[in-house]
Amino acid sequence: MLILGIDTSCDDTGAAIVEDGTKIISNVVSSQDEIHEKYGGIVPELASRRHIELIWPVVTEAMTRAHITFNDIGAIAVTHGPGLIGSLLIGVCFAKSISFVNQIPLVAVNHLEGHIHAIFLEASPDFPFIALVVSGGHTSIYRVDDFGVYREIGRTRDDAAGEAYDKVAKLLGFGFPGGPIIDAIALKGDPLAMTFPKANIAGSFDFSFSGIKTSVMNYVKKNPGSKKEDIAASFQSSVTEVLIERISEVVKAEGVKRVVLSGGVSANSALREKIGHRAIKEGIELFLPSLYLCTDNAAMIASAGYHHFKQGNFAKYDLNPKAYLPLVSATG
Ligand code: KG4
Numbered sequence: 001m002l003i004l005g006i007d008t009s010c011d012d013t014g015a016a017i018v019e020d021g022t023k024i025i026s027n028v029v030s031s032q033d034e035i036h037e038k039y040g041g042i043v044p045e046l047a048s049r050r051h052i053e054l055i056w057p058v059v060t061e062a063m064t065r066a067h068i069t070f071n072d073i074g075a076i077a078v079t080h081g082p083g084l085i086g087s088l089l090i091g092v093c094f095a096k097s098i099s100f101v102n103q104i105p106l107v108a109v110n111h112l113e114g115h116i117h118a119i120f121l122e123a124s125p126d127f128p129f130i131a132l133v134v135s136g137g138h139t140s141i142y143r144v145d146d147f148g149v150y151r152e153i154g155r156t157r158d159d160a161a162g163e164a165y166d167k168v169a170k171l172l173g174f175g176f177p178g179g180p181i182i183d184a185i186a187l188k189g190d191p192l193a194m195t196f197p198k199a200n201i202a203g204s205f206d207f208s209f210s211g212i213k214t215s216v217m218n219y220v221k222k223n224p225g226s227k228k229e230d231i232a233a234s235f236q237s238s239v240t241e242v243l244i245e246r247i248s249e250v251v252k253a254e255g256v257k258r259v260v261l262s263g264g265v266s267a268n269s270a271l272r273e274k275i276g277h278r279a280i281k282e283g284i285e286l287f288l289p290s291l292y293l294c295t296d297n298a299a300m301i302a303s304a305g306y307h308h309f310k311q312g313n314f315a316k317y318d319l320n321p322k323a324y325l326p327l328v329s330a331t332g
């Protein structure tokens with residue numbers, strides 16, 4: 001069964017055709033990085049306008065690459081939150097329209113659920129597993145007991161890890177998005193050159209990244225001559241260590257030695273390398289999606305949508321996007 005996935009949650013316009021929730025037939029992502037780069041961050045109004053221009057061409061391209069028409073599609077899966085409300089609105093309105101006109105069932109997918117499903121496009125982890133969703137908008141740890149069965153175990157209390165990367169990159173004078181740039185520059189720096197705080201929130205598995213960001217800002221002000229490569233490497237070292245420590249703690253607390261990473265920051269080379277070592281050391285079965293599936297894409301939305309479809313969990317035409325949408329278990 002073919003599903004058309006659509007994701008316009010943030011600044012990328014994505015459409016994909018996925019078969020049976022696991023096989024990517026086509027996957028088109030149109031990045032808006034060049035638009036937002038000069039502002040050093042995403043400008044929501046510009047993102048929504050660009051989604052309007054791109055949504056038809058991107059969906060058409062996904063269908064053309066898959067050599068299919070609307071008659072071949074079993075369902076349309078669209079991200080309805082969380083994300084930028086203006087951006088989400090374009091994807092949801094578009095999906096509702098083509099669903100109605102072509103009489104194709106519609107399913108609504110939580111963007112975070114989509115990220116967790118990215119791995120099913122390449123592997124088949126057994127349940128239960130611990131999922132870390134670490135992106136520009138979110139940093140949360142879930143226990144996943146089955147398709148659609150989630151329990152949040154920890155979350156960031158302030159900034160997301162990706163947001164910290166983007167903000168630190170901005171204050172170091174690098175471009176946008178900052179994550180991949182810091183990742184590359186950090187390779188040339190010393191991760192032990194300076195120590196940035198690793199927030200530990202007693203009695204919880206939560207994260208806090210705003211302190212690291214502020215500490216980097218203060219360091220840069222006080223030490224204007226210091227090597228940016230060292231700052232980038234030391235900052236990255238703090239962030240990745242916190243993420244890995246917390247996962248390790250959750251694995252022990254839950255007694256679940258299976259971990260799935262997802263979201264833009266899971267493309268980070270240092271995080272992937274270090275967590276790989278830790279997984280071997282602690283006997284954890286680790287699943288890392290390919291880099292192009294870590295960042296926003298619609299194939300992961302189609303994959304998650306397939307399970308909603310199988311459970312008869314359809315959306316109605318009164319579906320509205322939600323900027324804030326916690327990931328909870330599907331009610332069927
Ligand atoms: O999942 P994603 O594409 O969009 C959201 O749902 O937010 O994640 C984007 C975030 C950005 O903050 C970006 O800087 C970060 O992921 N990112 C990275 C890397 N690639 C993307 N952070 C660290 N290292 C990377 N290689």
Ligand code: ZN
Pocket residue numbers: 111115135136263264295296
């Ligand atoms: Zn995302």
